[in-house]
Amino acid sequence: xxxxxxxxxPVTDDGDFEHVxxxxxxxxxxxxxxxxxxxxxxxxxxxxxxxxxxxxxxALEQRLGDRAAEVTYxxxxxxxxxxxxxxxAVNEFVRDALDDGAPAVRSIGVIPLxxxxxxxxxxxxxxxxxxxxxxxxxxxxxxDTSTLAPELAREVAAAHRTVVHPxxxxxxxxxxxxxPAVPALDPPTxxxxxxxxxxxxSTARRAVRGSLADDVPADIVDEVLLSLSELVTNGRVxxxxxxxxxxxxxxxxxxxxAVTDHGTGIDDPFFELRPPAPDDVGGAGLWIVGQLADRVDxxxxxxxVHRVVARFALPA
Amino acid sequence: MxxxxxxxxxxxxxxxxxxxxxxxxxxxxxxxxxxxAVLRAGLARNERVVxxxxxxxxxxxxxxxxxxxxxxxxxxxxxxxxxxxxxxxRPVQVSELLDTVERDVREALDAGxxxxxxxxxxxxxxVDPKAARRFQEFEHLIDRRMVDGLELTMLCCFxxxxxxxxxxVAISGQHPFANGEIPLFRLFATDGHHAGVWGEVxxxxxxxxxxxxxxxxxxxxxxxxxxxxxxxxxxxxFIDHAALQSIDTVARSWEVQVSLWNPGKGLRRLYPxxxxxxxxxxx
Numbered sequence: 001x002x003x004x005x006x007x008x009x010p011v012t013d014d015g016d017f018e019h020v021x022x023x024x025x026x027x028x029x030x031x032x033x034x035x036x037x038x039x040x041x042x043x044x045x046x047x048x049x050x051x052x053x054x055x056x057x058x059a060l061e062q063r064l065g066d067r068a069a070e071v072t073y074x075x076x077x078x079x080x081x082x083x084x085x086x087x088x089a090v091n092e093f094v095r096d097a098l099d100d101g102a103p104a105v106r107s108i109g110v111i112p113l114x115x116x117x118x119x120x121x122x123x124x125x126x127x128x129x130x131x132x133x134x135x136x137x138x139x140x141x142x143x144d145t146s147t148l149a150p151e152l153a154r155e156v157a158a159a160h161r162t163v164v165h166p167x168x169x170x171x172x173x174x175x176x177x178x179x180p181a182v183p184a185l186d187p188p189t190x191x192x193x194x195x196x197x198x199x200x201x202s203t204a205r206r207a208v209r210g211s212l213a214d215d216v217p218a219d220i221v222d223e224v225l226l227s228l229s230e231l232v233t234n235g236r237v238x239x240x241x242x243x244x245x246x247x248x249x250x251x252x253x254x255x256x257x258a259v260t261d262h263g264t265g266i267d268d269p270f271f272e273l274r275p276p277a278p279d280d281v282g283g284a285g286l287w288i289v290g291q292l293a294d295r296v297d298x299x300x301x302x303x304x305v306h307r308v309v310a311r312f313a314l315p316a
Numbered sequence: 317m318x319x320x321x322x323x324x325x326x327x328x329x330x331x332x333x334x335x336x337x338x339x340x341x342x343x344x345x346x347x348x349x350x351x352x353a354v355l356r357a358g359l360a361r362n363e364r365v366v367x368x369x370x371x372x373x374x375x376x377x378x379x380x381x382x383x384x385x386x387x388x389x390x391x392x393x394x395x396x397x398x399x400x401x402x403x404x405x406r407p408v409q410v411s412e413l414l415d416t417v418e419r420d421v422r423e424a425l426d427a428g429x430x431x432x433x434x435x436x437x438x439x440x441x442x443v444d445p446k447a448a449r450r451f452q453e454f455e456h457l458i459d460r461r462m463v464d465g466l467e468l469t470m471l472c473c474f475x476x477x478x479x480x481x482x483x484x485v486a487i488s489g490q491h492p493f494a495n496g497e498i499p500l501f502r503l504f505a506t507d508g509h510h511a512g513v514w515g516e517v518x519x520x521x522x523x524x525x526x527x528x529x530x531x532x533x534x535x536x537x538x539x540x541x542x543x544x545x546x547x548x549x550x551x552x553x554f555i556d557h558a559a560l561q562s563i564d565t566v567a568r569s570w571e572v573q574v575s576l577w578n579p580g581k582g583l584r585r586l587y588p589x590x591x592x593x594x595x596x597x598x599x
Contacts, residue, residue: 229554
């Protein structure tokens with residue numbers, strides 16, 4: 001299995017791409033960290049996206065004055081619902097801005113480390129270095145040091161090219177030497193509600209659909225079935241038969257699906273975060289699963305089979 | 317935009333006047349049994365019937381021997397036996413065949429019949445690529461005329477053990493009704509120059525799906541006219557990203573804009589995740 005991520009490759013200093021970690025404590029330091037940078041970007045005609053909480057934005061808006069009207073503000077809980085959504089949002093913003101003729105794009109946001117999904121967000125940061133590296137993009141990822149554990153601060157810094165402080169100091173870090181470790185997404189330990197070997201994605205849909213109907217809202221059923229179908233299709237096209245599908249339903253909690261095949265796994269370590277290329281015909285399946293599921297994980301199992309697991313939260 | 321009924325053909329004798337269906341069979345016996353049952357039902361409805369299949373007349377007459385008053389009905393043209401179109405025995409062009417069918421239906425109505433029922437064995441047509449393409453085109457255009465009120469009921473049959481599998485899927489998928497589990501989709505004409513889709517369509521059926529879309533979009537209007545082509549999705553139960561992308565691919569090649577009408581929640585969820593140039597959701 002080859003990987004698109006080469007941890008030993010030297011970090012290239014691409015003038016058009018910057019990925020910065022900004023440490024701050026309190027709204028005043030946040031404003032100090034951002035205000036001049038945003039003002040310069042606006043004056044240079046760059047398109048700026050800011051995703052911070054409303055209180056911080058109000059303070060920043062005051063400092064920016066008229067320039068604030070040129071900034072796109074998005075509430076942080078909208079954009080940062082999950083890493084796949086954050087990556088999609090920034091990609092769309094960059095694409096639209098460049099199509100509109102902007103010379104560069106700046107995206108600024110507070111990364112929501114909450115003690116539960118921190119490894120997923122740090123992996124997201126590593127993905128930014130690769131997925132957006134060829135674009136005229138400057139990303140400033142903000143971390144509140146009053147709540148950030150020291151060991152996480154080191155991991156965060158390592159996932160960026162540069163660290164910037166409120167007093168203006170900049171430390172070039174150069175990116176992580178290896179991919180951050182992310183805990184596997186394991187399905188429930190209970191026996192699956194559905195387990196079936198399939199030869200087509202329609203067989204898989206049929207096997208799972210009936211088991212979801214009573215306890216799962218219709219819109220989540222659609223997301224599960226589409227994700228399942230895309231995963232089975234991917235297994236048929238890029239993996240190897242036999243393909244096995246499993247489903248676990250925990251009413252009021254979540255649905256897990258697992259698709260196992262006998263291929264060599266998914267090459268791209270950021271498969272669910274990397275948007276498909278515009279000319280990639282039929283190649284968006286895994287990315288779509290990343291958009292639909294709360295979390296998706298691909299692993300080679302100890303017995304040598306490849307398994308993808310996706311989780312969908314259910315309303316309580 | 318009205319919704320046209322479509323789905324799985326479980327029993328050919330359940331065909332109703334105006335239905336357009338496809339029946340894949342594995343043996344001649346299976347075909348003859350189904351054809352006779354359908355023709356008998358059509359005769360009971362006072363439809364003039366056309367039985368179009370290859371082979372000597374006497375053999376075909378023997379196939380229909382179970383039908384009451386057969387010779388009398390052949391004599392007064394209530395039952396017509398003909399070779400299938402687009403074959404060496406009947407080398408017609410698409411427009412010619414369309415005119416012939418319309419004329420036949422008019423004459424049947426003038427003679428006091430309720431309409432016309434045609435049962436065709438198109439196996440010989442489908443094993444010839446050129447003939448198959450003509451037939452696909454004819455199928456779509458006659459389907460449009462049936463939507464527009466042509467008093468025709470039609471059952472197209474073929475031996476699925478000898479026809480190319482992808483073509484079999486495409487032909488079946490072009491009919492509002494078809495038997496068998498494959499294809500999962502039906503693409504059929506609706507009012508005006510538009511179409512509807514029933515069932516499920518996914519990456520495994522992209523090739524026949526694009527064939528069916530190509531036939532439909534190529535007859536929507538003159539390419540380049542910027543036509544708005546409506547695809548009614550009210551009976552579409554599932555579509556994956558590859559099949560949705562196919563609609564865009566074929567639409568772009570024919571320079572039409574496609575509006576997806578009555579999309580379900582799944583399609584509404586999927587659509588924003590894809591950057592499609594020639595497809596939009598109708599509100």
